[in-house]
Each structure stands twice: as structure tokens, then as C-alpha cells.
Amino acid sequence: MSAGIAVFGGLRLDTHKRSSTLRALRQAAPPAEVVLPLDQHSDGVTAATVKPGDTVLLGQPIAQPQSDTGAWLHATVSGRVTAVEPRPAPHRQGRPTLCIVIANDGADRHDPANSPVDYRTLEPMQLCEHIGRGGVVGLGGAMFPTATKLLQAQATTGVHLLLNGAECEPWISCDEMLMRERAQDVVLGARILCHALQTARCTVAIENDMPDAHSALTAAIAAAGAEEPKVAIELAVVPRVYPAGGERQLITTLTDLEVPHDGLPSDVGMVCQNVGTAAAVARWIRDGEPLISRIVTVTGSGVREPANLEVRLGTPMSHVIAECGGYLEGVTQRIMGGSMMGVALPQDSLPIIKGTNCVIAATAEDLHPRGAEMPCIRCGNCSFVCPALLLPQQLHWHAQAGDLPALERYGLMDCIECGCCDYVCPSQIPLAQRFRDAKPALAANIASRQQASLSKARFEGRQDRLDRLEAERRAKLEEKRKAVKK
Numbered sequence: 001m002s003a004g005i006a007v008f009g010g011l012r013l014d015t016h017k018r019s020s021t022l023r024a025l026r027q028a029a030p031p032a033e034v035v036l037p038l039d040q041h042s043d044g045v046t047a048a049t050v051k052p053g054d055t056v057l058l059g060q061p062i063a064q065p066q067s068d069t070g071a072w073l074h075a076t077v078s079g080r081v082t083a084v085e086p087r088p089a090p091h092r093q094g095r096p097t098l099c100i101v102i103a104n105d106g107a108d109r110h111d112p113a114n115s116p117v118d119y120r121t122l123e124p125m126q127l128c129e130h131i132g133r134g135g136v137v138g139l140g141g142a143m144f145p146t147a148t149k150l151l152q153a154q155a156t157t158g159v160h161l162l163l164n165g166a167e168c169e170p171w172i173s174c175d176e177m178l179m180r181e182r183a184q185d186v187v188l189g190a191r192i193l194c195h196a197l198q199t200a201r202c203t204v205a206i207e208n209d210m211p212d213a214h215s216a217l218t219a220a221i222a223a224a225g226a227e228e229p230k231v232a233i234e235l236a237v238v239p240r241v242y243p244a245g246g247e248r249q250l251i252t253t254l255t256d257l258e259v260p261h262d263g264l265p266s267d268v269g270m271v272c273q274n275v276g277t278a279a280a281v282a283r284w285i286r287d288g289e290p291l292i293s294r295i296v297t298v299t300g301s302g303v304r305e306p307a308n309l310e311v312r313l314g315t316p317m318s319h320v321i322a323e324c325g326g327y328l329e330g331v332t333q334r335i336m337g338g339s340m341m342g343v344a345l346p347q348d349s350l351p352i353i354k355g356t357n358c359v360i361a362a363t364a365e366d367l368h369p370r371g372a373e374m375p376c377i378r379c380g381n382c383s384f385v386c387p388a389l390l391l392p393q394q395l396h397w398h399a400q401a402g403d404l405p406a407l408e409r410y411g412l413m414d415c416i417e418c419g420c421c422d423y424v425c426p427s428q429i430p431l432a433q434r435f436r437d438a439k440p441a442l443a444a445n446i447a448s449r450q451q452a453s454l455s456k457a458r459f460e461g462r463q464d465r466l467d468r469l470e471a472e473r474r475a476k477l478e479e480k481r482k483a484v485k486k
Contacts, residue, residue: 009387010241010249011420013340015209016366017173020299020306025177027293027310028323030108034076034314036100037089038063040353041137042144044070048100054081057111059290061133062100071145072135075111076292076312077104090317090336091353094346102314114288119192124154127196134284135291135354139276140164140175140245141337143355146277150196153266161193161202162254162265165213165275166238166245169338172358174295175275177308179206179213182279183220187233189278191224192285194231197271202233204275205250207240242340243418247272249387261414276357296352298324302331302361311352317359318348327361335360339367340419374427382421382431388414392421392431399438404445412442 038046045066056062056075063073082103086096119127132147153159163186167175179186190202204221206213214235221233238244238253248259250272257268265272276295283289292313299306304325311320317334321327335342336356352359360366382392390411398406412435421431 009385009389009420010244011385011423012240013170013242015170015240016299017171017176020171020173020297020308021177021180023305023307025181025295025308025310028312028315028320030077030104030106030312031315031319032104033082034102034104034312035087035316035351036062036073036076036102036314037087037091037351037353038073038098038100040073040089040091040143040355041065041071042069042142044068044145046070046073048084048098050081050084050100052081052083055079056081056102057109059114059288059292060111061135061290062102065132065145068148069145071137071143071147072133072290073100074135074290074292075102076314077102078107078109079103079105088347088350089353090343090345090350091355093343094350099351114290116286116288119195119285122195124196124198125151127192128154131192131196131281131284133290134281136277136280136284137291137354138274139280139294139354139357140274141341141355141357143353146273146281149271149273150193152264153197153271156266156269158269159197159199159201159266160270161190161197161199162251162270162272163190163202163204163275163278164245164247164250164272165204165206165210165217166250167207168240168242168245169340169342169358170242171299171360172297172338173299174297174308174357176206176210176213177297178276178279178295179210180216183213183216184223185279185282186217186275187220187224188286189275189280189282190233191228191231192281193271193273193278200231202231203236203254204233205236205238205254207244208237209240243387243416243420246387246416246418248416261411291354294352294354294356296320296356297358298361299358300331300335300361301363301366302328304328311356313352313354315352316349317345317352320352320359321348321361328363330363331361332364333360333362333367335362340423341417368423370430371428373429376427376429379426381424381426385420385424387418387420388416390415392435395438396429396431396434399434402441404442407438407442408446412438413446415439 046063048063050062058078060075062075079102083101087099088094089097128147128150136146137143280291296311334345415435417432419432
């Protein structure tokens with residue numbers, strides 16, 4: 001796999017990562033109480049297996065999936081379940097969702113049922129199921145269950161594993177710090193994932209401004225190659241362009257292959273996982289530690305000591321801000337995720353979840369200013385920077401008119417909501433928000449049409465079956481008439 005292919009669209013943004021990478025990665029102290037939403041796994045359904053008053057151990061399963069897109073959830077502290085009730089959640093922008101609340105007893109009593117396994121002794125299907133029981137999901141932010149993605153790709157022969165370490169958002173540095181300080185975890189995770197996919201090909205992609213991560217990964221890959229030479233892990237360096245770290249954009253950058261708009265990376269022989277996901281898999285398999293914590297970048301001009309912390313899931317964001325010295329004056333916004341694709345939070349009491357890669361305490365100087373919206377001047381800047389090769393000005397026109405067929409024809413569902421079009425629009429039109437608002441209606445329209453098509457196919461199938469049965473009945477009657485005449 002060769003890097004260096006031109007990156008389509010995107011922006012070269014000023015980065016703000018140095019302030020959060022000056023300090024070594026460290027663990028944040030566990031909080032007095034954790035709040036764990038049950039719906040932090042893509043769109044899957046997860047059901048609580050504990051009730052208020054139950055005593056739980058660190059790493060104990062407390063909720064299990066009810067669908068392929070749900071994931072196991074584990075206690076991130078030992079203590080007592082005080083509530084299973086709706087609480088505000090960051091991925092719901094502060095709206096309530098059902099959560100398990102645990103009071104920390106401070107003892108960190110581990111669940112003895114969790115133990116290391118030798119992944120090489122497991123069949124790929126068994127390994128996927130075991131990874132699923134560890135609650136591992138995509139830690140790049142999508143939170144799609146890792147086991148489900150692996151199982152979907154197992155039908156593809158000769159698949160190529162791509163570990164995504166191209167951290168293109170301007171403020172986020174959690175993956176870079178992971179690769180710098182725990183490169184061995186990333187490489188071991190790559191080997192485990194290769195075993196699950198029955199492939200010996202893996203590429204780790206990083207950006208060209210990560211020299212320390214490059215050195216650490218090079219050493220870890222060399223050590224792994226000496227131990228297990230059958231798995232070929234290579235390092236690929238890509239340009240620092242936002243949003244080159246998007247799954248489909250990264251695959252195109254490295255391979256010149258384009259994932260079909262209605263398909264999956266496995267359709268072009270690729271499986272993409274975040275480097276943090278690979279490290280989480282390694283810790284579950286090697287140490288028997290399910291996904292109970294993650295690395296979070298705590299940054300912004302409004303925090304006193306920006307850093308990367310390993311944080312227990314369910315920890316209040318106010319707690320991690322306090323771990324970094326607290327707020328400075330002038331904070332105007334709190335953001336979960338990056339400044340480009342992150343979500344603004346109404347309060348800092350919301351918990352860290354599996355998809356929280358960054359918390360930004362932003363001041364006015366950190367944010368791209370937005371003026372009053374003006375009419376589109378058809379300059380074409382948005383089309384030039386769109387990494388999905390769409391025509392945002394046309395999409396905007398049809399979104400305003402509510403023209404769903406035109407929105408589908410112009411590929412609205414392929415928009416990754418990266419915000420590049422917003423950033424360069426001289427008319428200050430909130431294009432990404434308009435597209436985000438238009439998607440639910442288009443998705444419902446597509447689903448309704450697909451359902452109508454299925455209903456029509458079922459009706460026609462039933463009618464064909466009835467016609468066939470009627471024809472068979474008439475043929476039998478005719479045979480009887482002929483027999484009677486004879």
C-alpha cells in the first residue's frame with residue numbers, strides 16, 4: 001500500500017495540539033460517581049442487567065446488547081448501583097437518556113471473571129465474539145461495535161486491515177499520545193485484529209507531523225515482526241489535511257480505491273479501525289480489561305493545563321477539567337470532539353462516554369467566527385474543499401426547497417458533515433447544519449420507498465404464488481375430467 005496519493009478537497013488548518021502533548025499521558029483519578037448511558041454504542045439497543053441497590057465490581061458487565069449494533073457495557077468503578085434512570089448525556093446534546101449510575105466505593109475491586117486469553121488459540125469467530133464481550137467499539141467517535149464490523153468483513157477474502165491514526169482535527173491529540181507512549185498496545189491490537197479477520201496484511205496510517213509516534217510505532221512494528229513474522233504490518237504517512245482521517249477519505253488516499261456510496265470498506269477489500277480501538281482490543285485480550293476507560297484530550301485556551309488523560313467512562317467532564325487545573329477566564333463554549341465536527345455542550349456535568357475523544361474549553365479566540373448569513377454568491381469554494389466530492393451549493397439550494405429527490409440525486413447522504421464548506425463560505429451560510437437538518441427527512445423518505453418496494457415485492461410474490469396454485473388446481477381438474485371421459 002503506497003501513501004502519497006493526492007488528497008481530494010479538505011483544508012490545511014492551523015493545529016493546536018502542542019499544548020496538550022507537552023505533558024506525559026497520565027491517568028485521571030476516578031470520580032465519586034459515574035454515569036453510564038446505555039445508548040453510547042452506535043444506534044444499538046443495550047439493556048441493563050443490574051438494578052438499584054446491586055453491588056458491582058470493576059469491569060463487571062452491567063448491560064448487554066439486544067441487537068448487532070449494541071455493545072456490552074461494564075462497570076467502570078466498583079461500588080453500588082444507585083439508579084437506573086434518564087440522565088443528561090453529551091451525545092444527546094444534554095438531552096436525557098437511560099443511564100446506570102454507580103457510587104464509587106474507592107476500592108477498585110476487579111471482577112475475577114475477566115482474565116487474559118491467548119487469541120492464537122481461538123477461531124476467528126470465537127475471537128470476534130470475545131472482543132464483543134469486552135464492550136469494544138470504534139473509539140474514533142463513531143462508536144460502532146468492533147465485533148460487528150469484524151464479522152461483517154469475515155466474508156471478504158484477502159481483506160486488508162487499516163488502522164487509522166490520522167488525527168486530522170485541529171485540537172485532538174489522544175491518538176497521537178497513544179501511539180507515542182503505548183505503541184506496543186496498538187501493534188498487538190493489530191495482530192489480534194488480523195487473526196480475527198484471517199489476514200496477514202495491516203497498515204497503520206499516521207500524519208506527517210507525528211515524528212515521535214512514527215519512531216515509537218517503527219520500533220514496535222519491528223519487535224512484533226521478530227516475534228510473529230507472518231503478519232506484515234507497515235506504516236504509511238499521509239499529508240496533514242483535514243479531514244483526511246475520515247474512513248473513506250483515508251482509504252482513497254492510501255489505495256486510490258473509492259468505497260461505494262451505499263457500500264462498506266469491505267466492498268473494496270478494506271477494514272478500517274481506529275488505533276485506540278486496536279489498543280482497547282489488546283488490553284482486553286492481554287490483560288482481561290474490558291473497555292472501562294479511554295484517552296481524552298482536554299484542551300482549549302480556557303483550561304489551565306491542557307493534557308491527555310486516561311479517564312474512566314462515566315466521569316463528569318467537570319472532573320477532567322479539574323484534573324487539568326480548572327478553567328481560565330473567558331470560556332465561551334464547551335465542545336465534545338473537535339472544533340470542526342464536535343458538539344457544543346450545555347453543561348460540564350455530562351459524563352465521558354466511549355466516543356469522547358476530546359473536551360475543549362474554548363474561548364472566543366479558539367473558534368472560527370461566524371458573521372451574519374448572506375445570500376450564496378455561487379463562488380464554488382465549498383465544492384473545491386468538499387472531501388466527498390459533492391456540490392454543497394446545489395445541496396443547499398435543494399435543502400432550502402425541501403426537494404428530497406434532488407437531495408438524494410446530489411448525494412446528501414454521502415455528506416460526512418466535516419464543516420469544510422462552512423469554513424470557506426464567504427456568505428457565512430451554516431451549510432453543514434443545514435445538511436444535518438435535512439438528512440432525517442431524506443433518510444425517512446428512502447426508508448419509506450424501500451419499505452414500499454419490499455411490500456410490492458411481497459405482494460407480487462404472493463400473487464404469483466396464488467396464480468401458480470390456481471393454475472395447478474385447474475390442471476388437476478382438467479386431468480380428472482379427461483380421466484372421467486375415458
